Amino acid sequence: MKLALVTGGFRRMGAAIAARLAMEGWALALHCRSAKSPEGDLAATLTATGADWHGFYADLADGEGLAALIDDVARHFGRPPDLLVNNASAFEYDDAQTVTPAALAHHHAVNAVAPVILATELARHLGEGDQACVVNILDQRIRHPGGDQLSYTLSKLTLSAATETLARALAPKVRVNAVAPGLTIPTDDYLPAQMVALEAAMPLGRLPEPEDIADAVLWLANAQATTGQTIFVDGGASLKSWDRDFLFLGRDR
Template identity: 70%
Template sequence: MKLALVTAGFRRLGAAIAARLAEDGWALALHGRKIETPDPTLAAMLALHTTHWHGFAADLSDPQAVAGLLPAVQAHFGAVPTLLANNASRFDWDDQDSVTAQGLMDHFAVNAAAPVLLATDLAQRVGTGGMASVVNILDQRIRHPGADQLSYTLSKLTLSGATETLARALAPRVRVNAVAPGLVIPTDDYLPRQMEALRQAMPLGRLPEPEDVADAVLWLAKAEAVTGQTIFVDGGAALKSFDRDFLFMGKSD
């Protein structure tokens, strides 16, 4: 059985990743902080492909909940996932003037500790002779980090380092790679003219779609000779150095 655990898999980017995997014939363990109804597009894809799926609730800021997630998935499906897509992420505002110890710990718990603990637990469950894949979802800002969303950025830099570290430590049982998206699903804070300005600022003249990121995740899941790598799916954003987060760019007339 091709079984994937997608954290934060009911909505937004996680739903796009899950939909692409469903299209490719994977069974799906969809994680959320609470059990949700899948995004309508994902729900349609699950129905179209008669996907074997189940939802699992876990607060990834709670180490005990993290420790219980893979056992719950294995108990339900009777199998260990062959793909772990670490997509869940905390994203709050702070900067060099407002960062706090609590804010750092909150971000590191979800964005770094949970993915690492899930990956190492997966490796133990795969066992000798088995093979699985981990794909961590990062952020293109790891190439040129700034102080906007400081705790978030630092936690993603840590997960980036963990990707290569775990690729070395968990080979050959588990391959560990990452995808670093650019601005994929804008929040309501972005103005239409701002979005067009951001598209034009990208070397490729476009921003990535959720499906672009999902395609990269699926490719890494299948690329059996690849580990320790990060694919930037960002319209080329990582090739440039921006002074501020995208939210602050392109708002002026």
Template identity: 60%
Template sequence: MKLALVTGGCHRLGAAISGRLAEAGWALALHSREHPEPDPALRARLTQWGAIWDGFAADLSDTGQVAGLVERVTTHFGQPPTLLVNNASMFGLDGPEDMTADTLIAHFTINSAAPVLLARDVAARAQPGAPAAIVNILDQRIVHPAGDQASYTLSKLALAGATDMLARTLAPQARVCAVAPGLTLPTEDYLPAQMVRLEQEMPLCMLPDPEDVADAVVYLAGANAVTGQTIFVDGGAHLRSFGRDFLYLGRDET
């Protein structure tokens, strides 16, 4: 059985990733901070594909809960996960002028430390000759980081560096790659006309769909000769330098 652990796997982008993995024949350990209940659309996909799955609650800011998560999944399914998708993230709105030690530590704990520790735990359980796959979800802003969402951005830069380091140090027990999405699931803070203008700012004149990101994850999950790679799924956004986060761009005359 192919078993994947997807952090933050019940909602939003995580739900799209989990749904595509179900279609690809993966059994799923769906993580959520509390009450791991899949979105209705994801539950329908799991039912459609007859997926084997269960939910696992764990607060990734609690080192004790992080330390026990992979073992809990292994005990429940009778085998360790062979794929880990580090999708769960904390996203704050602080900038360099108001970030604090507390905001930095909170973001690094969830967005950097927890993924690294989970990757180590999954790699340690891999069978000889059958490396586990680790896919970290980053952000296209790691190429041209602006000051907005400073703690979040710094934590994703750390996870990007960890992806390269872990690909070297966990081999051959694990392959470690990443997917860096662009603006994929806008919040209600984005205005309709703003979204149209942002699309036109991308080199491909488009923004990614959650299924585009999920497709990249599924590819890396099965790409047995690939490690240490980051796939940008962003309409080409990483090829340009934006002075601010997308939330603050394209709002004029809206």
């Protein structure tokens, strides 16, 4: 049975990825920062599939906690993960007028530094002949970055560069790839009519579902001849350049 570590794996996108892996028979190390238990749909899937899983708690902005996370997973399951999904993200709004050093540092710590450290720690835990895979969750906005969510965007651009850099550095033992989702799980800030307008604006006339992202992660986990690549799963959003973040588009003026 293969083992996957999914950061931010208790909720939202991480939960969808974890559920997909559970349905494929993977054992799961599910990281979260503070949640007590997986969200409802994931909990039901874990029960229905009889998945072998365990929760791990760590603050990804804490460097010491990072180093211990792979150790803790390997100790609990008796081996390091076959797959690391760097899904957890900090996401707070700022722009060129409001950005602060603290915001830049926090977003980079969680969204870029943590994935790099976890990937390199995973590589160190692999024995002779072992192989593993890393999938970083990016954002389609890296194709045409704008000024909204500035700290977040810059941190995802850093992780995008790290994907190819680590693919070179950790080969042949570790494959490193990425998935760049479009707007997938909207927050409460989005209006129903706005979502209809955004779907219509996509080249494919639709936005991705969480299951689409999970399918891409699973494909990369099994793609033995693929490394250093990013798959955009975004309804075609990355084919266009947007003036503003989606949050500000498709609203009545």
